[in-house]
Amino acid sequence: MEEKAKKDMFDKVWSFFASVRLAIFILITLALTSIIGTIVEQQAEPAKNIALLAKFFGDSTAPTVYNIFVKFGFMDMYHSWWFVGLLVLFSINLIICTLERFPKTLRLVRSPLKPLRENAIKSLPIKKEITIKTNLKKAKDETLNSLSASKYRVFESNEENSVQLYSQKGSYTRFGLYIVHISIILIFIGAIIGLQFGFKGFLNIPEGNSYSFAILNTGPLTKAERFEKGRILDTFEVFKSDITLVANRLGLPVDVLHAKMEKYGIRPLGFSIKCNWYNTEYYSGTDTPQEFQSELVIIENGREVIKKVIEVNHPLTYKGITFYQSSYGMVPNAVGVFVLKTTDKNGVEDTLRLRRGESFIIPGSTLKGTITNFSTALARDKQTGALTTYSETMVNPAVAIEFDSPDMEKFTGWILKRYPETGILPGGSKITFEDYWGVEYTGLQVAKDPGVVLIYIASVMMTIGLYAAFFMSHKKIWIRLTPETSGKAHSVRVSVGGSASKNRLAFEREIERIVSRVSHALEGKHPSKK
Amino acid sequence: MNSALFFDISAGAYIAGMVFYVIYLAFRNKTTGMVATSVTIFGFFSQSTAFLIRWVNSYYYWTASNPLSGFIESLLRAAPLRNLYESLVFFVWSLILIHLIIEFMYKNRSLGAFVTPLAALALLFINVSGTSQEIQPLIPALQSNWLLFHVLLSFLGYAAFGVSFGAAVAYLAMVTESRREKPYIFWSIIVGIFLIVLIAMSIDFLSITVAQRKEFIQNYFLKATLRSSSGGIVATSWVVSIAFIFIVWRFGLGIKKILTSLSITPGMLDEITYKSIAIGFPLFTIGGLIMGAIWANSAWGKYWTWDPKETWSLITWFVYALYIHARFVAGWRGKKVAILAVVGFVAVIFTYLGVNLVLSGLHAYGSA
Numbered sequence: 001m002e003e004k005a006k007k008d009m010f011d012k013v014w015s016f017f018a019s020v021r022l023a024i025f026i027l028i029t030l031a032l033t034s035i036i037g038t039i040v041e042q043q044a045e046p047a048k049n050i051a052l053l054a055k056f057f058g059d060s061t062a063p064t065v066y067n068i069f070v071k072f073g074f075m076d077m078y079h080s081w082w083f084v085g086l087l088v089l090f091s092i093n094l095i096i097c098t099l100e101r102f103p104k105t106l107r108l109v110r111s112p113l114k115p116l117r118e119n120a121i122k123s124l125p126i127k128k129e130i131t132i133k134t135n136l137k138k139a140k141d142e143t144l145n146s147l148s149a150s151k152y153r154v155f156e157s158n159e160e161n162s163v164q165l166y167s168q169k170g171s172y173t174r175f176g177l178y179i180v181h182i183s184i185i186l187i188f189i190g191a192i193i194g195l196q197f198g199f200k201g202f203l204n205i206p207e208g209n210s211y212s213f214a215i216l217n218t219g220p221l222t223k224a225e226r227f228e229k230g231r232i233l234d235t236f237e238v239f240k241s242d243i244t245l246v247a248n249r250l251g252l253p254v255d256v257l258h259a260k261m262e263k264y265g266i267r268p269l270g271f272s273i274k275c276n277w278y279n280t281e282y283y284s285g286t287d288t289p290q291e292f293q294s295e296l297v298i299i300e301n302g303r304e305v306i307k308k309v310i311e312v313n314h315p316l317t318y319k320g321i322t323f324y325q326s327s328y329g330m331v332p333n334a335v336g337v338f339v340l341k342t343t344d345k346n347g348v349e350d351t352l353r354l355r356r357g358e359s360f361i362i363p364g365s366t367l368k369g370t371i372t373n374f375s376t377a378l379a380r381d382k383q384t385g386a387l388t389t390y391s392e393t394m395v396n397p398a399v400a401i402e403f404d405s406p407d408m409e410k411f412t413g414w415i416l417k418r419y420p421e422t423g424i425l426p427g428g429s430k431i432t433f434e435d436y437w438g439v440e441y442t443g444l445q446v447a448k449d450p451g452v453v454l455i456y457i458a459s460v461m462m463t464i465g466l467y468a469a470f471f472m473s474h475k476k477i478w479i480r481l482t483p484e485t486s487g488k489a490h491s492v493r494v495s496v497g498g499s500a501s502k503n504r505l506a507f508e509r510e511i512e513r514i515v516s517r518v519s520h521a522l523e524g525k526h527p528s529k530k
Numbered sequence: 531m532n533s534a535l536f537f538d539i540s541a542g543a544y545i546a547g548m549v550f551y552v553i554y555l556a557f558r559n560k561t562t563g564m565v566a567t568s569v570t571i572f573g574f575f576s577q578s579t580a581f582l583i584r585w586v587n588s589y590y591y592w593t594a595s596n597p598l599s600g601f602i603e604s605l606l607r608a609a610p611l612r613n614l615y616e617s618l619v620f621f622v623w624s625l626i627l628i629h630l631i632i633e634f635m636y637k638n639r640s641l642g643a644f645v646t647p648l649a650a651l652a653l654l655f656i657n658v659s660g661t662s663q664e665i666q667p668l669i670p671a672l673q674s675n676w677l678l679f680h681v682l683l684s685f686l687g688y689a690a691f692g693v694s695f696g697a698a699v700a701y702l703a704m705v706t707e708s709r710r711e712k713p714y715i716f717w718s719i720i721v722g723i724f725l726i727v728l729i730a731m732s733i734d735f736l737s738i739t740v741a742q743r744k745e746f747i748q749n750y751f752l753k754a755t756l757r758s759s760s761g762g763i764v765a766t767s768w769v770v771s772i773a774f775i776f777i778v779w780r781f782g783l784g785i786k787k788i789l790t791s792l793s794i795t796p797g798m799l800d801e802i803t804y805k806s807i808a809i810g811f812p813l814f815t816i817g818g819l820i821m822g823a824i825w826a827n828s829a830w831g832k833y834w835t836w837d838p839k840e841t842w843s844l845i846t847w848f849v850y851a852l853y854i855h856a857r858f859v860a861g862w863r864g865k866k867v868a869i870l871a872v873v874g875f876v877a878v879i880f881t882y883l884g885v886n887l888v889l890s891g892l893h894a895y896g897s898a
């Protein structure tokens with residue numbers, strides 16, 4: 001008795017989770033609640049959303065509404081307990097629903113096709129009938145030919161005075177929807193793996209520097225904590241990824257250091273990454289960026305393992321950790337090196353690396369150049385005609401060089417990187433401003449996501465599944481050949497019936513083709529349209 | 531060569547096509563119907579020409595600044611699907627393509643009266659939106675094949691959803707019997723709103739200057755009427771709009787008679803609705819969601835971030851998944867699923883335009 005009650009209970013719960021009504025309810029709820037998070041800004045400063053709410057509820061009630069919203073998790077709703085709960089419910093529903101139906105589909109696909117009685121063929125959704133002047137043997141052979149030309153594996157059944165040929169194709173397409181459903185579950189699993197075993201961080205590396213950790217976003221830190229975080233990072237720079245040495249130097253037990261690193265979002269990479277240089281390429285003559293590039297080097301155990309120039313859409317991956325070009329900027333108060341290329345009258349080139357204030361001799365001349373000034377983005381003010389710097393980033397970098405020669409008056413010229421012709425000197429030699437190196441940093445997204453592989457596999461599965469579910473169909477065809485005699489003339493009645501799980505129109509046309517092939521072969525003409 | 535001329539010709543042809551389709555629907559004159567189809571086909575070829583010319587031009591534009599880029603890569607980077615303007619143009623093209631295919635498959639041209647207004651709305655939007663029509667340099671994040679296929683497939687999907695919307699509205703118009711019925715009220719309000727936006731945008735278009743047109747659309751979208759700075763105009767616009775919806779509601783029953791006399795059956799419309807969703811859903815899933823996520827992952831290292839655009843495409847996806855399951859598994863039929871098809875397309879429009887127009891406006895502090 002108790003056993004039975006338990007079983008009833010189980011059946012009830014099972015059928016609740018297997019029901020499509022629940023799926024419909026969840027889909028509606030997900031669609032509606034998702035809207036909230038697109039209106040209130042997620043994970044934003046409170047002031048922003050209070051200002052937003054004030055537009056709907058007025059200034060005085062907005063803070064109260066805000067607090068209620070926070071209670072419901074609306075300010076970070078896609079991670080709130082109830083939204084995650086909905087997704088879990090959705091997955092359970094999907095899994096159970098799929099488990100419930102799959103055996104039936106399997107049986108359907110596995111069970112062999114059976115011949116049908118005349119009436120049953122006539123009541124199929126697609127039917128066609130023609131009569132051909134021929135005998136049964138020929139009719140059968142041609143029908144077999146035609147069916148196998150359309151790639152049907154044909155079965156045969158002989159009845160009293162007629163023959164039935166029948167076949168099916170694409171029964172496995174009935175699995176399409178299961179593949180789609182499973183791929184959704186795999187995507188959830190992939191996302192969970194990513195959250196559990198991966199991380200998302202960032203790293204700003206000045207040109208020429210290297211780091212052996214990534215920084216993850218953390219909650220707000222106090223001043224003392226920020227100070228300590230800085231100290232740990234500095235120590236890391238000295239000892240690279242050797243945690244024991246870092247802990248020793250800081251005078252902390254290793255596990256305490258680990259806990260602190262977790263708290264401050266310091267994630268050791270297990271190797272070092274160095275930025276050789278960063279460069280923004282602009283469309284010629286404009287300030288529109290064409291490419292953001294950094295040359296990165298992976299250093300492991302003191303050895304260079306990989307060197308690669310990364311761009312947006314072309315990241316670098318090493319040991320499961322991927323570095324994406326995501327931003328750039330100027331290092332505050334940095335002093336860099338000017339890289340200049342000189343070309344003398346005869347075309348002989350030389351590359352110079354100089355600091356501000358340093359001098360050099362232009363090869364093949366008596367001209368002495370001294371670097372006196374630098375601008376990140378040089379422009380001439382339209383009104384005053386004075387030279388100005390119009391951007392803090394290196395949009396249009398220019399270097400000022402003072403030229404001095406015994407037989408000439410001192411003069412200063414600006415050489416712009418973007419306009420090489422500004423470096424042509426009297427006398428035919430040339431200076432090209434290649435780079436002001438060491439003042440920019442490259443901003444990298446650092447991500448490790450072991451779940452992505454699964455997401456990609458699931459994407460491929462979903463694509464295949466959707467294709468099978470919507471663009472392919474399970475087609476069944478029965479053809480019954482009945483000899484008929486009227487007087488001396490022999491003829492065969494060909495009755496065709498078919499059904500398709502999708503796209504009936506296309507199957508109708510296929511059947512049309514199959515039949516016309518038969519009649520064409522036997523009578524040398526297309527059947528008259530009925 | 532300039533693609534603008536061919537594009538303007540096609541725009542004119544589509545709008546003429548719309549007028550003829552509607553006249554055909556009203557007076558059931560066979561010649562008018564043939565004219566409607568011919569004009570639309572002519573517009574389609576003209577637009578295809580414009581599309582190819584633009585592609586060739588942006589190919590040269592791209593290779594000029596990327597001389598090292600190979601032929602195939604340049605061709606992909608130059609595909610004219612790279613900004614709001616180009617994607618809307620492509621939407622119109624796909625919509626007309628799918629419409630013409632259905633017209634020939636079902637040998638019935640009445641659906642044109644429901645689909646061409648969508649094309650006209652998109653065309654108007656292109657003109658009013660002030661999105662730059664010049665070929666622009668491609669910023670680094672957009673230089674990705676994933677992005678290209680993402681846009682291409684999404685928009686084919688959107689166009690298929692657009693057709694299902696037209697068919698679903700026509701279906702609702704055919705099967706509702708009384709003005710008191712909720713589905714009737716629903717479709718008459720939706721059609722009313724669409725027409726009002728169409729008209730209001732035309733007024734925008736006529737009243738703004740060329741200089742204003744260069745601004746971002748948020749600054750003047752419906753500013754001539756419903757969002758005017760003058761309270762009087764706003765009030766009048768609202769009154770007129772509501773009156774207009776009332777008129778659609780009051781006389782909407784007439785459409786049913788017309789459609790019936792054109793030998794359109796509700797079954798046919800239902801099938802078109804389903805078929806277009808069956809085409810649009812896989813395209814949108816693969817192109818819109820999957821490829822979008824792959825692109826985001828290759829560019830930023832995050833395949834999903836719940837930003838409003840992503841979330842709205844997910845909402846759209848939920849609605850269409852709902853349609854499929856409600857219809858094929860739960861056995862919903864008729865009005866209920868047709869309403870879902872309409873809601874789905876409203877979500878599509880919101881995903882594509884509303885997120886930029888409405889939500890980003892909400893978040894622009896101190897301006898409103």
Ligand code: HEM
Nearest residue numbers: 018019020023090093094097101177180469851854858859
């Ligand atoms: C948004 C997520 C979902 C997607 C994309 C999806 C996709 C699909 C597709 C493509 C089909 C085939 C439709 C057809 O043959 O026309 C299908 C059928 C089905 N789905 Fe889903 N599905 C989802 C969620 C669910 C959930 C949560 C359930 C749970 C109850 C469910 C239950 C079913 C059932 C019972 C069928 C029909 C099976 C049959 O014909 O025997 N689906 N689904």
